[in-house]
Amino acid sequence: MLGSMVLPAQRALVPLDSVLGLLDLLLDETADEQSAVAPLAESLDGAELAGVLWRTRRVRAAVARWRRRDQELSALLSSARELAELRDLDALLDRLVARAHDLVGTDVTYLSEFDQETDELRVRSTLGTFAPEFRRLRVPPGKGLAGKVVSTRSPQWTTNYDHYLDAPHDAEIDEAVRAEGLVSLLGVPLVAGDRVLGVLFAANRDEHAFTPEEIALLSAFADHAAVVLQTVHLLAQARASAEAARAANEDLARTMAARERASAVHQDLTSAVLRGGTAHEVARTLAGSLGRSVEIFDRDLAPLASARTDASGESVTAHVRAAVERSRTTGRCVFLDPSDDGAAVVVAVVAAETLLGAILVGYGDLALGSVERRTIERAAQIVALLALKREAVAEAEERVRGELISDILLGDGAHREELMLRARARGVRLESLRMVVAVLVPRDRRRAAVQALGTWRPGLLAGEHAGCVVVLTDAADPDSAATEVRECVGAPVLVVADAPVAAWGELGARFEPLRQCAELLHDLGIQDTAVNAAAYQPYLALFGARREGIVAFTEAVLGPMLRWDRDHSTDLVQTLRVYVDSHCSPARAARALNVHINTVSQRLDRITMLLGPAWREPEPFFRVTVAVRMHALATGL
Incomplete structure (x- = not known):
């Protein structure tokens, strides 16, 4: 600069050492200004020295600004490289705040992320704060300095937030700012394309007028940060999309494999139905697939x-x-x-x-x-x-067998050959059937009874006929046949069998008395036993299948004695039955009753008093014998 000065001819030139010292002063920020300018005082007057000093200071300030800009640019580039290497969003936000804090040197630095769905700003990362409420701060749309930054997409700042009037305040935000002690704030937007990603803040706890250099520096850093942040978001979305695609492909592969297994299982199960398979095949097929x-x-x-x-x-x-x-x-x-x-x-x-x-x-x-x-x-x-x-x-087979049994029992012999062929088609030789067994079961249990009897013994016919289950069998002993049928069907059930016939054509004639016997026993209250119908033929001959006749006869013959037993809690009827079964021997009756013979004699005297002295005559005695047997049959004694 001194080279451009015009000096009078008679004046001495400035010494070279003084000029070099002045140049060193311009390059060295730490050099003492007075020591460098002092040698010029010998060659310059006061006004000239003041001018040199003023220009020197301006050059030193410009050089300092250039150096600071260079350092800031280096810091920006270094931060950009460092941030570009981060992929975790939370770590990136924390690093952004830390770098911004180092660049601007404010008391507090924090970053609020913009929620695209609610238009709110949420504080995501802070540095220099101490109030926990501040880290949970949410800024509603359009409120405070942050809302102004989002709406204008430009830097906004204030020397004192309490006096900030460019945007409406929010009570919760104001309380959080006061709790943190923040006074001056600078906010710059993080913008990527047409989207606002957030706002980066630098704040002090005292009044501070932010310089254009500070605003430009934080804005430049925010521009770099927005690009990196957008990249991380896009990479995260790409990773999420790739993961979703991978998961979808895996699900598709699993679904296709499952569908192939299901298709094979369905084919096997369908084949099982078509070829008359069983539940065992279904179980094996399903177990093998799963x-x-x-x-x-x-x-x-x-x-x-x-x-x-x-x-x-x-x-x-x-x-x-x-x-x-x-x-x-x-x-x-x-x-x-x-x-x-x-x-x-x-x-x-x-x-x-x-x-x-x-x-x-x-x-x-x-x-x-x-x-x-x-x-x-x-x-x-x-x-x-x-x-x-x-x-x-099974139902069709049961119906066919039931119809066959009905035709056999009701047939007149005209269709003998046809019946034999129909029986043979069921695996039954009709000519071997010799016995009828009647089973009285409730209507809702008849089908189960027929199914159970189908497994009793080979070569039989079982089905429904005339309100009961009928079994045609080749058994020879009615007592054992009745007992086996009862065990096969399961109690409670009433089973009545009769003696075998000479030829199967006689089965129909045996059935009706058998059914009457079963109904008689049922009406008498006997519903769970297996009996031989031959034992009850005399009573059927006397009374038929009418229970009313049996009750009336018993009451007419034994009425006085029955009433005495009820009124005096005695058992004269039982004594009379044992006496009859003992061939009218008092001694045998006493042994059967396990009492003294005199006791039997006294009871017989009481019976004579009640029934009259003629009860031992042949005709009255026959009636008494039948009555006590019918009473025993009805009461199960």
Whole structure:
């Protein structure tokens, strides 16, 4: 600069050392100004020295600004490189705030992220704060200095926030600012494209007038930060999209594999139905597909079929029964443990509103997704079809056998050959049938009784006829036949058998007396026994099948004695029956009754008093004998 000065000719030139010292002063910010300018005083007057000093100061200030700009630019570039390497959003926000704090040197630096859905600003990262409420601060749209930055997308600042009037205040924001002790604030937007990502703040706890250099520096840093932040957001979205695509591909692969398994299972199950398969085939097919144990139960939840792949399984507990009832109303699978898709699952086998059974699938590693659950539900439908088919076949067979029995019992012999052929088609040789057995069971149990009797012994016919279940068999002993039929059907049931006939054509004539005998016993209250009809033929001959006649006869003959027993709590009727069975021997009766013979004699005297002295005459005695036997039959004595 001195080279441009015009000096008078008579004046001495400034020494070179003084000029060099002045130049060193311009380059060295730490050099002492007075020491560098002092040598010039010998060559310059006061005005000239003042001018040199003023210009030197301006050059030193400019050089200082250039150096500071260079340092800030280096810091910006370094920050940009460092931030560009971060991929975690929270770590990036914390680093952004830390770098901004170092650049501007304010007391507090924080970053608020813009919520695109609510238009709110949420404080995400802070440095220099101490109030915990400030870290949870949310700024409503359009409120405070932050709202002004978002709406204008330009830097906004204030020397004293309490006096800031360019945007409406919010009580919660003002309280948080006061709690943190902030006074002067500078906010710059983080903008990427047409989106505001957030606002970066620098704040002091005293009044401070932010310089254009500070505003420009923080704005430049915010521009770099916005680009990095947007990149991280995009990378996060790309990663999320890639993860979603990978998960979707895995789900698709699992779904396709499950569908292929389900398709194979459906094909096998359909084939099982078409070829007349059983529930065991369904269980094996389903267990092989799912890698789990499969239990199939009938309508009473009794085991019907099983395919085990492990050593343990669920039993039909109250918990399982409750699950079956829930599945019955929906037709869908019910998990025994709803929180675990690897748990056992139950599905009811239903047709309309009728429960036909249930399928219990045990625990396993393969998760039961929607496809697997649908496969189990399809298996339940297949089991229902098999059950309905089985019942339809059984019902048709039972109807055919019932019609055949009716034709045999009601036939006139004109269609003998036809009946024999029809019986032979059922696996029965009609010429070997010699005995009729009548079974009185309630209407709702007749079908089950017929089904049970179908397995009693080969070569028989069982079916419904004339309101009861009829069995035509080749048995020879009526007592053992009646007992076996009762055991096969299950108590309580009344079974009456008769002696074998010489030829099967005589079976029809035996049936009606057999049925009458059964009805007579039923009317007398005997509903659970197996008897030989021959023992009751005399009573049928006397009274037929009318219970009223038996009761009236018994009352007419034994009435006084029955009333005496009721009024005096005695047992004269029992004594009379034992006396009759003992061939009218008082001694034998006493032994049978386990009492003294005098006691029997006294009781017989009482009976004579009640029935009259002629009761031992042949005709009255016959009536008394029949009456006491009928009374014993009716009372089960």
